[in-house]
Amino acid sequence: MKPSAEPDVTVVSARRILRLALPALGVLAAEPLYLLFDIAVVGRLGALPLAGLAVGGLILAQVSTQLTFLSYGTTARAARFHGADRHGDAVGEGVQATWLALGVGAVVLLVGQLFAGPVAELIAGDDDIAAAAESWLRIALFGAPLILVTLAGNGWMRGVQDTARPLRYVIVGLALSAVLCPVLVHGLFGAPRWELVGSAVANVIGQTVSAALFLRALLRAGVPLRPQRTIIGAQLRLGRDLVARSLAFQACFLSAAAVAARFGAAAVAAHQVVLQLWNFVALTLDSLAIAAQALVGAALGSADREGARRLAWRITAWSTIFAAVLALLFLLGSDLIPGLFTGDDAVLDQIGVAWWFFVAIMPAAGVVFALDGVLLGAGDAAFLRTATLLSALLGFLPLIWCSLVWDWGLAGIWTGLTVFIVFRMVAVVWRTLSGRWAVTGADRQVRSLDQAEAEG
DSSP states (O other), X not given: OOXXXXXXXXXXXXXXXXXXXXXXXXXXXXXXXXXXXXXXXXXXXXXXXXXXXXXXXXXXXXXXXXXXXXXXXXXXXXXXXXXXXXXXXXXXXXXXXXXXXXXXXHXXXXXXXXXXXXXXXXXXXXXXXXXXXXXXXXXXXXXXXXXXXXXXXXXXXXXXXXOHHHHHHHHHHHHHXXXXXXXXXXXXXXXXXXXXXXXXXXXXXXXXXXXXXXXXXXXXXXXXXXXXXXXXHHHHHHHHHHHHHHHHHXXXXXXXXXXXXXXXHHHHHHHHHHXXXXXXXXHHHHHHHHHHHHXXXXXXXXXXXXXXXXXXXXXXXXXXXXXXXXXXXHHHTTTTGGGGTOOOHHHHHHHXXXXXXXXXXXXXXXXXXXXXXXHHHTTOHHHHHHHHHHHIIIIIHHHHHHHHHTTOHXXXXXXXXXXXHHHHHHHHHHHHHHTTTOOOTTHHHHHHHHHHHHHX
16 A cells, blocks of 8 residues: 555645656756856867867767656656555666666667767868867767766656655756866866866766766665666667657757758748747747646556546646647747847748647647656657657658748648647647557556566
């Protein structure tokens, strides 16, 4: 029986959702905010170091983006055990995810060191920029295993509905990096002036501290720490689906940027502005999706199928209302907000083309993000993979490339994004209504866990 202090997993108030979502939003927002600070510090060195940071950062970001299954997949698996009142097994998912993070991180570090130069040259297209990017990347790659450990730590802690500690751990690491970055880049207070390389060193030091805090939390949890091959294999199978889904996103948005660039500087600048605002909206909605993951996974783990279904629709309602409020704010700010980013009339005209698509799709995105979180919490990653791939192949990508062929401009690109969101919304609503995702108990994981214990 659960302790009386533990709230019923199916009782969802606004306060409870915010208790999970706000710290998760803090974790999601902390890294982008620090990157802006890092750019500002390095930017004072001149255009070449800033370009090197941009290229090197892009390469490293692609690695961590594709491996977010260490966070989202671990949340889904740990939440089920948490709901089933098997706290040790929930934390055990974090142990195995951490072993996986260390192993994959070591591979990323090795392969990255081998190919840092050629990849930087391929993306930069300029020898001087490539050399700057390579110097930053070779040091920053030592943080790859640490970044992945942090992802795994976020995953299992969200699964046990603890989003406060991950926020503290991440902030401590980033705060240390923020202090060290200007000191090492510009040689302040008698420190060596390492310029661009100093940024990478500061990043790795901060990442080391955050990862150490997550490792300490595992050590103090009192669970077995040995690696268990079967559980790691199950996590990799879940990760395969999430990586495929992530690759679909990357293909779509990289294609959109490439096509926007063909329409001229004003079009690509406007697309970038609206896309960054879209990323901000996605960030806020994703924090609610994380709450949905943790709550729905726990409800299914406690064998409460109907409770999980009620949670799914309740959180979706909250997410949709929140998205609609955001849409209204951006609608009312349509004359003011774009001017905060540029005063160029041509760019402002192009922003106006994309703006109305951006506003219109927000309520639908509220549904999509919430139900994505619900289905991820239920471990239904295979369906989400297929739905995302089909939505990309049948909706977003064809319209992007048709926009290039028939010169539809940003209207065509953002029509593609709108269709992509609508297709995904139809898919996740249909899946949620079907109820096939609502497999109760820790049944999807118990067999692999018990087998691993027997082999151990």
